[in-house]
Amino acid sequence: AHLAASQVKGWEKYYVDYDALRAACSKESQCSIDEFFSLWKFELDKAQAFFEKISRETLKSLISLRSSNALADRLCCSLPGLSKSLNRGYNDTISEISLDLDDLEKGLQEVISKSLPLFDNRRQFCLLNVEALRKSASKCSKYLDSRMGDHLFALLSMSPMASSLAYDFGANLSAIIHEIEENKCRNLENATTKSNDQRELINRKQINGRSGSQDSIYDELDSPFDLLCVMMNNMDPEVKKRLVSHRGFHSTQDRLERPLENTLAAYEQAWAAGVHYCECDVTLTLDQRIVLCHDPELYRLAHNKVKTSKSEVSKGILPITQLTFDELLTFPLKNGSHAPLLEDVLRSARRVGPEAKLIIEIKSGVHGSKVASTLCYMLCASPELLSHVAVIMSFDLYIVHNFCKFFDAELATVECTRPKVLFLTKNPDDTGVEHEMALDWHGSGAEEIIDQLEGYARQGNTCLDGFYVQYHSSMLTESSKTTKLMKELSKKYIIGVWGGKGDPDDVNTCKALARLGCHFLNTDIPYDFITDLE
Numbered sequence: 001a002h003l004a005a006s007q008v009k010g011w012e013k014y015y016v017d018y019d020a021l022r023a024a025c026s027k028e029s030q031c032s033i034d035e036f037f038s039l040w041k042f043e044l045d046k047a048q049a050f051f052e053k054i055s056r057e058t059l060k061s062l063i064s065l066r067s068s069n070a071l072a073d074r075l076c077c078s079l080p081g082l083s084k085s086l087n088r089g090y091n092d093t094i095s096e097i098s099l100d101l102d103d104l105e106k107g108l109q110e111v112i113s114k115s116l117p118l119f120d121n122r123r124q125f126c127l128l129n130v131e132a133l134r135k136s137a138s139k140c141s142k143y144l145d146s147r148m149g150d151h152l153f154a155l156l157s158m159s160p161m162a163s164s165l166a167y168d169f170g171a172n173l174s175a176i177i178h179e180i181e182e183n184k185c186r187n188l189e190n191a192t193t194k195s196n197d198q199r200e201l202i203n204r205k206q207i208n209g210r211s212g213s214q215d216s217i218y219d220e221l222d223s224p225f226d227l228l229c230v231m232m233n234n235m236d237p238e239v240k241k242r243l244v245s246h247r248g249f250h251s252t253q254d255r256l257e258r259p260l261e262n263t264l265a266a267y268e269q270a271w272a273a274g275v276h277y278c279e280c281d282v283t284l285t286l287d288q289r290i291v292l293c294h295d296p297e298l299y300r301l302a303h304n305k306v307k308t309s310k311s312e313v314s315k316g317i318l319p320i321t322q323l324t325f326d327e328l329l330t331f332p333l334k335n336g337s338h339a340p341l342l343e344d345v346l347r348s349a350r351r352v353g354p355e356a357k358l359i360i361e362i363k364s365g366v367h368g369s370k371v372a373s374t375l376c377y378m379l380c381a382s383p384e385l386l387s388h389v390a391v392i393m394s395f396d397l398y399i400v401h402n403f404c405k406f407f408d409a410e411l412a413t414v415e416c417t418r419p420k421v422l423f424l425t426k427n428p429d430d431t432g433v434e435h436e437m438a439l440d441w442h443g444s445g446a447e448e449i450i451d452q453l454e455g456y457a458r459q460g461n462t463c464l465d466g467f468y469v470q471y472h473s474s475m476l477t478e479s480s481k482t483t484k485l486m487k488e489l490s491k492k493y494i495i496g497v498w499g500g501k502g503d504p505d506d507v508n509t510c511k512a513l514a515r516l517g518c519h520f521l522n523t524d525i526p527y528d529f530i531t532d533l534e
Helices: 018-024 033-063 070-076 101-114 116-143 146-157 160-164 169-187 189-200 204-208 214-220 224-233 264-273 325-329 342-352 366-381 383-388 397-410 446-457 481-492 507-515 527-533
Strands: 243-246 277-284 290-292 357-362 389-394 420-426 466-470 494-498 520-523
Touching: 018 033, 018 116, 033 070, 033 101, 033 116, 033 146, 033 160, 070 101, 070 169, 101 116, 116 146, 116 160, 116 169, 116 366, 169 366, 224 264, 243 264, 264 277, 264 342, 277 342, 277 366, 290 342, 290 366, 342 357, 342 366, 342 383, 357 366, 357 383, 357 397, 366 383, 366 389, 366 397, 383 389, 389 397, 389 494, 397 420, 420 494, 446 466, 446 481, 481 494, 507 520
Parallel strands: 243 277, 243 520, 277 357, 357 389, 389 420, 420 466, 466 494, 494 520
Antiparallel strands: 277 290
C-alpha cells in the first residue's frame, strides 16, 4: 500500500512493477529462475534509466543557482562526489564560513521553489523502487533460489539508485539551516534570559513547595494546572510512571482554559506537574523544519478563521508543508501561541529535567518518510536531545523500520541509545486508512495475533521494540484470552495503549492496564480523571 500510494504523479510507468515480480516468485508461480532474473533485471534497468534522466535535471537545477545563491553554493559543495574538488575551503564548521542569516533568507526561497521539490521527488522515486526490488529479491531467496537472491541483492546494492539514498538533500538543507541558526542562538542567549525566568515560574519545585495540609492546597486550586499538580502528587506510582499526556496537557474541545494541543505550554505544564511522558505529532515545513501539529493545516486551532479577500494563507488553511517556518509564525493560534519546533520542545524538556520525555508520532505515507529521515539528521546534529525522546512510533510499518535503518546508519559513530521504536495498530472497526494495520482482538486467536505481531516486528535486519495498540474492552475482561495475551506480549515487547473516541479514560482503567504490564498509557487527562483522585 505504501508503494502504490506514494508514487509521483506522471511517473507511474517508470516505477518497478512489484506486483508482477511478487507474482513471478510466489509459491504458485511456474516461472523459472532465469525468467525471473530477466524480469527483475528489466525492472531495474527501466527504473535506473529514468533515474539517470531525472538526476541530470535535478542537479542542473541546483548547480545553475551557484553563482548568485550562497546557500545553493554551500549545498553543491555537499553533493556526493564533489567534496574533493568543490569543498576546499569549507572544512571549518558551517557557523564559521561566510554564510549568515541574511544570505540564508535570500537564497532559501529560491532553493525551496526550484530545487527542493526535484530532489524530494528523486529520492522518493529511489526509495520506492529500491524497496520493491529488495523485497522481490528477498522473495526470490525464499521461494526460488537463495544464490540467485544473493546475486540480485549485490546488483541492487551497486546500482546508482541505491547509492543515492545515502544523500538526503532535504535533510542536509535542514542541517545547514539548523547549524547557522544554532550559532545565532548562542550569540543571543542573554536576550532569552527573561523568557527562561518566566518558564521557571511553573517549575515543579514551586508546586511541591506549598505549605499546609492537603485541604488547604485544594482550597487554593483555581486553575486546571493546579488540579493537574495535585493529581500527579497523589497518583499511584505504578500509573504515574506509565502515564502519557496525549498532545500535552490540553482541552480536547480546544477550549482555552488549558493550553492548546501540541504547543510548548501544553508540554511544559505537563512536565512541570510531574507527568513523565508526553505524546506529540510532527510534520515538516516547506524549509524542512520539524514542527508539532496534528492536522495537515492550522485551521482548527487558528486565531483568525474569518474569510477575507487575501490568500488562503490568511485563513490558516494552507497546508503546513507549503509554508516556511517563518511564514508559519505569522499565523498565530487562537491563544496567541504558534506551532513550535520539535527541537525547541526537546530543549525545554532538557531544562525541566531528565524525566521529561517525548513520544513522537510520525504520520503515514511518503511525507512521513521525509519526516523520519529529517528527524534522524536532527538528532544526529543534537545528540544531547536523544535522552528526552522515549519513543518513535507510526501507523506506517515501512516508516518505523526505515527509521531504525536511518538511525543506525547516521548515529553509528555516536555513543547513544536509540529511542524505542513502536508500531501503531488500530482495532478493525477503526481501520480504513492506507498503511494502517488492524488487530482483531475479539475474532483472532492468541497464536494468530502473536504471529501477526512477530511478522510486523521483524523486517530484514531490523527489529522493532514493541507496539502501541488501541484499547479494546476485552483487554480487561477477567480470564479472557486478550488479557492473557496482553500479559504475554508485555513481557516480550514494549507495549503502549492508546484510546479512541468513546474509550474509557480514567484512573481505574490505567491501573488495570498497568497490572497487565503495559509500559505506556495514553490519556487526555479529562476533568473526571482528576475528580476521581479528589
